[in-house]
Amino acid sequence: MSFPKQEQGLLILTILLGVVFFLWILTSDLSVFMKGISSILILLITGIFIRAMTAAEGWSGFLMFKIKDGIKLIEFGNRKFGRWMDFIADFGLIFGFGLLSLKLFRHIDTKIFVLSIVALGVFSVVVAPYITLIALTTMDIPTLDTSNGEVPNTAAFLSLFMLLFTGFAGSVVFGLISKAFSILTSLVYFLAGLSSQMDSTPGVSFIIPGITIPLLEGAIALLILLIVHEGGHGIAALRAKIKIKSTGFLLFGFIPVGAFVDINDKSLSKKNVKHRLRVAAAGAASNIVTALVFFIPTMILLSVLPMFYSNQVIIAGFSRTIDGFNVSANTIIYSVNGMKISSLSDFSEISSSITPNSTAVLATDKGTYEVQTDSNGKIGLYLSQSIMPEYGWLHSLYLIFALTTVLNYFVGVINLLPVQAFDGYRIISDSVKDQRLVAIVSYVVLASLLVNLLPWIWS
Numbered sequence: 256m257s258f259p260k261q262e263q264g265l266l267i268l269t270i271l272l273g274v275v276f277f278l279w280i281l282t283s284d285l286s287v288f289m290k291g292i293s294s295i296l297i298l299l300i301t302g303i304f305i306r307a308m309t310a311a312e313g314w315s316g317f318l319m320f321k322i323k324d325g326i327k328l329i330e331f332g333n334r335k336f337g338r339w340m341d342f343i344a345d346f347g348l349i350f351g352f353g354l355l356s357l358k359l360f361r362h363i364d365t366k367i368f369v370l371s372i373v374a375l376g377v378f379s380v381v382v383a384p385y386i387t388l389i390a391l392t393t394m395d396i397p398t399l400d401t402s403n404g405e406v407p408n409t410a411a412f413l414s415l416f417m418l419l420f421t422g423f424a425g426s427v428v429f430g431l432i433s434k435a436f437s438i439l440t441s442l443v444y445f446l447a448g449l450s451s452q453m454d455s456t457p458g459v460s461f462i463i464p465g466i467t468i469p470l471l472e473g474a475i476a477l478l479i480l481l482i483v484h485e486g487g488h489g490i491a492a493l494r495a496k497i498k499i500k501s502t503g504f505l506l507f508g509f510i511p512v513g514a515f516v517d518i519n520d521k522s523l524s525k526k527n528v529k530h531r532l533r534v535a536a537a538g539a540a541s542n543i544v545t546a547l548v549f550f551i552p553t554m555i556l557l558s559v560l561p562m563f564y565s566n567q568v569i570i571a572g573f574s575r576t577i578d579g580f581n582v583s584a585n586t587i588i589y590s591v592n593g594m595k596i597s598s599l600s601d602f603s604e605i606s607s608s609i610t611p612n613s614t615a616v617l618a619t620d621k622g623t624y625e626v627q628t629d630s631n632g633k634i635g636l637y638l639s640q641s642i643m644p645e646y647g648w649l650h651s652l653y654l655i656f657a658l659t660t661v662l663n664y665f666v667g668v669i670n671l672l673p674v675q676a677f678d679g680y681r682i683i684s685d686s687v688k689d690q691r692l693v694a695i696v697s698y699v700v701l702a703s704l705l706v707n708l709l710p711w712i713w714s
Contacts, residue, residue, distance in 0.1 A: 266308050270509055273301030277508075281465040287314040291461050291711070294507060302391030302505050305508070318506045319515070325502025329489035329516065340490045344533035347540020348376075351671035351679065353422030359686040362529040372419065379418050382550060390661045391554060391572035391637050394468050394656055395459070424671040424679055428700055434458035435706035442709070444591055458707030462662065464510065469654055474511070476658035480666055481514035487541030488534060489516040493626030495530035497522045522620045535681040556653040563649060564640035567595040572637040580617075587620040588638070602638055609634070674701050 280293045302316025312319040333340075346361050349356045349371035356363060418426045435622045438458070444450040464473035481504070489499055505513035524532060570586045588596055591605050592615055609615055611632040618623045626634055642650040671679040673696050680697055687693050 262308060266305065269301060269304045269308070273297060273509055277465070281309065281470070291463055291467075294465075298510060300507070301508040313505075316508055317512075319503055319522055320506065321501050321503035324544065326489075326499050329486055332486050333490045333493045337490055337494055340487070340494055340537060341533060341543055342367060343487070343540045344537040346374070346530060347536040347543060347667075348682065349422065350375055351422045351424040351536070351539065351668070351682075352541055353418065353425060354420045355422065355425065359683075360532060362532070365545055375422065376415075376419060376610050378547075379415060382547070384548070385554065386546070386661055386664050389557065389657045390665075392557070392639055393657045394462075422671075423668045424673070427668055427672060428703075431458060431700065431703040431707055435703040438706055438709055457710040458702060461711075468658060468662075471652035472651055473658055475655050476662050477708075478511060479545070479659050480662050481511065483541050483545045483663065484538040484666070484670075485514040485516045487537040487539075488518065491534045491537035492516070492518045492523070495523075495526050495534060497526065497534070498532075499696060519546065531685050532682060534658060535678050535685070536671075539667040539670040539678050542663040542670070546660050546664035546667065549656050549663070553653070553656040553660045556649070556656060560642065560650070560653060561640070562585045563642050563646040564598075565643045567641045568596050568599060568602055568638055569641050570636055571639040573635055574633070574637060575629065575635040579627050582619060582624075585640075588636075589618040589620070590615050591618075591634075599638060599640060606632075606634070667679070672704075673697050674702055674704065 263643065265630065276297050277294055280290055280297065283290065285293065299316035302313075302318055306313055306316075306318055309318075312321075312676055345360075345367050348360050348363065349368060352359055353375060354372070356368065414426075417429065421429070435458070439451070456703065461467050462473075462477075464470045464477065468476075484504065489502065492499055500517040500519060503514070504511050504513060504514050518534070521536060526534075568588050570588065588602070590596055591602065592609070594601075594605050596602050596605065609628055609632050611630050613628050613630060613632070615626045615628055615634055617634070628634055670677050671682070673679045673683040673693065675697055680693075683693050683696070
């Protein structure tokens with residue numbers, strides 16, 4: 256598509272202005288919520304103007320750009336990995352729905368089922384806890400509502416049992432509903448005057464490069480995620496002999512937010528349930544497998560990073576809501592109660608002398624704060640150490656691997672939820688006869704997701 260020079264200049268100016276305003280928002284002192292709302296508004300306006308000038312396909316601020324060579328890339332992936340895709344898709348179904356898969360998906364081979372259930376158990380015990388740790392070092396995710404650091408053995412056993420029985424999709428649904436109930440209870444108490452503040456924190460997080468994840472490394476990880484997810488759908492479609500009409504990327508403003516593989520729906524609807532389920536599950540399953548592939552090098556890099564630490568201790572995340580401590584992750588801590596901190600061991604030594612329900616004075620690069628400790632004498636911080644400037648490239652490499660791991664894991668699991676527009680909804684719709692039940696479950700999960708976003712407003 257060619258444009259007159261004047262229109263080309265106007266298009267370039269529009270994009271540049273959008274980028275400038277976007278970066279200005281990222282570096283401002285606004286809260287994460289306000290940064291998110293402002294950046295979304297800027298991207299929306301920019302996208303609308305770009306669509307008006309280019310006549311690109313899309314809607315509102317979203318633009319669809321088709322890639323001619325995308326189908327060739329998927330065909331190449333099919334030649335290289337196609338023979339594994341049936342197994343990967345079936346693994347994704349079991350990973351998402353656990354032992355319920357026996358009832359929902361009749362086509363899955365017994366050997367694949369047993370291997371996948373074993374893998375699900377190993378993943379939940381060995382890998383998942385470390386993915387949470389990795390996420391805390393790379394993402395500005397919501398704080399956790401915790402009363403103490405101890406988890407009763409009974410609760411841990413029940414959690415593992417539920418995970419094996421309902422899979423990660425079922426566990427996430429239960430967690431969303433439980434968290435939504437907690438948020439609504441906190442809101443009711445506040446509105447009724449029974450509480451002076453709303454203590455609940457968000458249950459889900461936005462993924463916005465430059466705000467909740469690093470800009471450059473986050474964009475690279477998102478690009479990998481999108482290619483893997485849509486590539487998985489495409490390969491599964493080719494395996495089922497379904498024609499792919501087109502492929503491309505979806506932009507919101509000037510930022511890639513999605514990819515698409517336009518599959519012939521009429522051809523898909525004529526296939527048996529086995530093929531429809533595999534096509535639906537292949538994207539999320541490919542994300543989960545990618546997370547596993549990147550997990551090991553990520554853990555190796557994480558173990559190597561301490562060798563290149565500087566003498567600055569930074570906040571990596573929060574274990575609870577801290578009243579009056581309005582700082583974000585990556586804030587530098589200079590001292591606690593006047594005692595200088597230059598390493599994690601310094602903070603550990605100082606923390607051991609802090610008494611429960613006392614006031615700790617924290618000096619940071621954002622100012623000095625008085626923080627009330629909890630009943631265990633904990634301030635409520637997850638800390639890390641920054642990397643020496645000359646080894647910044649190593650930290651960037653870690654961020655790319657780490658974000659690729661956690662984003663593929665999170666997006667893979669979320670896509671298995673039974674919510675309309677998610678792959679999980681198509682999976683449940685093809686597996687459950689009572690469509691009224693499917694609709695009810697979908698609306699309940701969607702409502703829970705929206706309620707989990709509410710605390711962003713008052714946080």
